Amino acid sequence: MxxxxxxxxxxxxxxxxxxxxxxxxxxxDRCKDALELANKLPAYSDDAARTKDEAQILSSCPDGAAAQFVQGLQAERSGNIDGAIAGYRRALQKEPGLAVASGNLGLLYLQKGLQDDAAVALTKGIAGQPLPAYHKALGKIMTDRKFYALALYHYGEASAKLPADAAVLAGQAEVYAAQGQTDRAVDEFRRALLLDPSHEQASLALAGIYLQQNQQEAALNLLKKASTANPRSSSLHLMLADIYEKNGDAKQAEYERLLGGKKVVVTEELPARAEGVVLGDQLAAKGEVDKAAEAYRAVLKQQPDAIEPLEKLGALYFRAGRDGDALLAYRDATHLGSSNPEVYYNLGLLYEKRNQLDEAVVAYKRAIEKRPAYAEARLKLADIRLGRGNTQEAVEQYVEFLKLKPESADIHLKLARIFVKNKNLNLAEESYKAVLKLAPDNPEANRELAAVYRAKGATDKAVEHYTKALELQExxxxxxxxxxxxxxxxxxxxxxxxxxxxxxxxxxxxxxxxxxxxxxxxxxxxxxxxxxxxxxxxxxxxxxxxxxxxxxxxxxxxxxxxxxxxxxxxxxxxxxxxxxxxxxxxxxxxxxNPVPRKISKSKKTKKGKIKSSGKSKGKSRKSSAKSSKAKASTKKKSP
Structure with missing residues (x-):
């Protein structure tokens, strides 16, 4: 059976x-859930709810992108801007599509004057999470670049969700003013000041329009009120000083200049080289980029072959995010024979941002020539070489970098991966060990070293490191x-x-x-x-x-x-x-699992087939009739 x-x-x-x-x-789905929570955090107005969700993210997926993002948020709240940038970058390395990390990173880049980087990051942020803060920041960038239609679009998107935000109204007004729509600009600036009477940008811009319209009294009254609300604003005090000076009030003008921090009165005479550079440095320190640039250029008019003002000018524009101007200034400095390695390094960064990698390679090499121990330049050069498939030179530069900065676990890890890709398992093993010596709880290094041991047939060691990796990341x-x-x-x-x-x-x-x-x-x-x-x-x-x-x-x-x-x-x-x-x-x-059936009496044929009961009955009747006839015949024949 x-x-x-x-x-x-x-x-x-x-x-x-x-x-x-x-x-x-x-x-x-714990890390997936953590990412969903992370995307909601920037919109929270309730501190208690935000703190609760941040704690949940850190506990449910401590090594994931969402946790790195939370660490960035916490660093930003504590005033550690560089730490916040690093946290957001780590989050994006693990999850490039984490929109809020891109958006928040863009806000910090803008705060540091890196407009190109800010624009890219903010655009990625808006694609996944169109928060009004991101639109407002992009509106400012587009205004500075004179892309007025885009600026108004982003300010409009921000205004739809933040109708009472004075900065958004002031930004829109600035665009209208730049487009020559003065009346509309004045209305928007006034609306902004109604919402926030201490708004410095709106006060300065509206006062400027009043001065253009010869409404000095209106400008003076506006600036007085604004400087009372913003006593530390040098721009407001200096603008007041100009008005007082035009009105013949030299004493009040000098007083406002002192409040504005301007101790040196710049005459129309060209400053001497040393004085001009010092003045430029002072203005740059105060964040007055255009005035500082003017001071440096004044020196260059007197001495066109001076290298230092060009280096200073390049650095000024570089910090302000004006990449094109920085590139021109640095390039002129190198043509004159600059020996400053920072000039070549920054020039390399600018070329790399433009994807002009050949020029970037030359610039980084020049930086290394000027300073052989320039670790960052070697690292940048190595990364480009690796990206372009020149593995041997990349390895050489990574090795030189590690000689200068041996505590860099991330570069040891990168080098180990190159060795694995090239099937040099012994060197890969040594590099992974270097990583784990510096960071024994690095789950990636443990897992990848385990794979190396497994490929080499060292199963026990492979199990040890795979187990360690699982302990670190369940x-x-x-x-x-x-x-x-x-x-x-x-x-x-x-x-x-x-x-x-x-x-x-x-x-x-x-x-x-x-x-x-x-x-x-x-x-x-x-x-x-x-x-x-x-x-x-x-x-x-x-x-x-x-x-x-x-x-x-x-x-x-x-x-x-x-x-x-x-x-x-x-x-x-x-x-x-x-x-x-x-x-x-x-x-x-x-x-x-048989199904029972009721079966009538039947006979089997010689072939084993069952005949139906109806046919059997018919045949039986015929047999009975024949039998009866036979019996009757017999009786008749009997004596």
Missing amino acids: YTKRTTVLPLLAGAFFLLTGFSWNFGG EDNESRNALVAIYVKDKKYDELAELLQEAVELAPDDANNHYKLGLIYDFKKEYDNAIASYKKAAELKPDHARALHALGRVYMKTGRLSEAREALEAARKADPNMEETSILLNNIRDEF
Whole structure:
């Protein structure tokens, strides 16, 4: 009765892992949920709710992009702008699509005067999270670049969500003024000052319009009120000084200049070189870029071959984010024979931003010539060489960089990856060890070193570092998958079951995790546990064909044929193309679950066929009639 089934099952068991056809993917949605929370944080007005969500992000996915973003936020709130920039950059390295990290990074770039970088980052931020702060910042950048239509678009988007924001109104007014729409600009500036009487930008711009219209009294009154609200604003005090001077009030003009921090009165005479450079430095320190540039250029008019003013001018524009002007000034300085390595390094950065990589390479090499221990220039040069496929020179520069800065774990890691790619496993191993000496809890270095050991056949060391990586990052699917493969190969089924049980605990709603755990129990002949795991997988995903098939197979092994048929039918319905399911169903005979039928008396023919009861009755009647006639005839013949 069971002969056919019992011969097929051993064949299927022998091909156990070939027939299962699964991939060892583990996971959960904790980091995904953390990213969703992170994207909401910049819009929070409730500090308590924001703090709660930040804590949740840090605990649920501590090494993920969302956690790096939160660290950036916290650094920014504490006033650590460079730390905030680093945090946002780390977040984007892990998750380039994290819009709020791009947007916040753009705001900080703008704060530091890096307009080109700010524009790129803010545009990426708006693409995924169109927050009004990002639109407002882009509005300012577009105004400075004289892209007035774009500026008005971004200010309009910001105004739709921040109708009472004085800075947005002032920004729109500035665009109208630049386009010659003076009346409209005045109205917008006045609206801005109604919302915020102390708004410096609106006060200065509106006073400027009044002066152009010869309304000196209106300008004076406006600036007095604004300087009272902003007593430390040098721009307001200096503008007042100009008005007082034109009105003939020299004493009040001098007083306002002193309040504005202007101790040196610049005459129309060209300053001497030293005095001009010093003056430029003073103005640059106060953030007055245009006036500082004017001072440096005044020196250059007297001495066109002077290198220092050009270097200063390039640095001034570079810090202000005016890349084109900085490039011209630096290039002129190099043509005159500048020996300042910073000039060549910054020139390289500017070329690289423009994707002029050949020029950038030359500039970085010149910087290294001027200062052989210039670590940052070597690193930049190495990165370009690596990106362009010149691995040998890239490695040389990374090695030189590490001689200067041996504590740079990230560069050791980058070098290790290059060695792995070039299949130089011994050098890769040494580089990974250098990383772990500096950062023993780096999960990536542990996982990648484990892969090197595995490739070299050092399985025990591979297991050690994969295990360490999993301890540092529970959701590290790559390390978990590698350990599973090692344990399967080494037939360490207890360790394998433990590993898969951890995966189930990490992601209890993942049907595949339960299915894979069931396979191990099945292989270990722990059928009750296997059935429980398969049933849980099918419960979470009712059309999980593999889990249903495996459940039916275990039921067959344990003699529960009715349940086996039910599970296998469900598996075939979920995936009609699974041949192995059809094979098992064909081996469950009708007799295992017979359906009773009422059968009448019948006779079998010589060939074994059953004749219907109707025909039998007909033939019986004919036989009876013949028999009666025969009997009657006999009686007549009898004496």
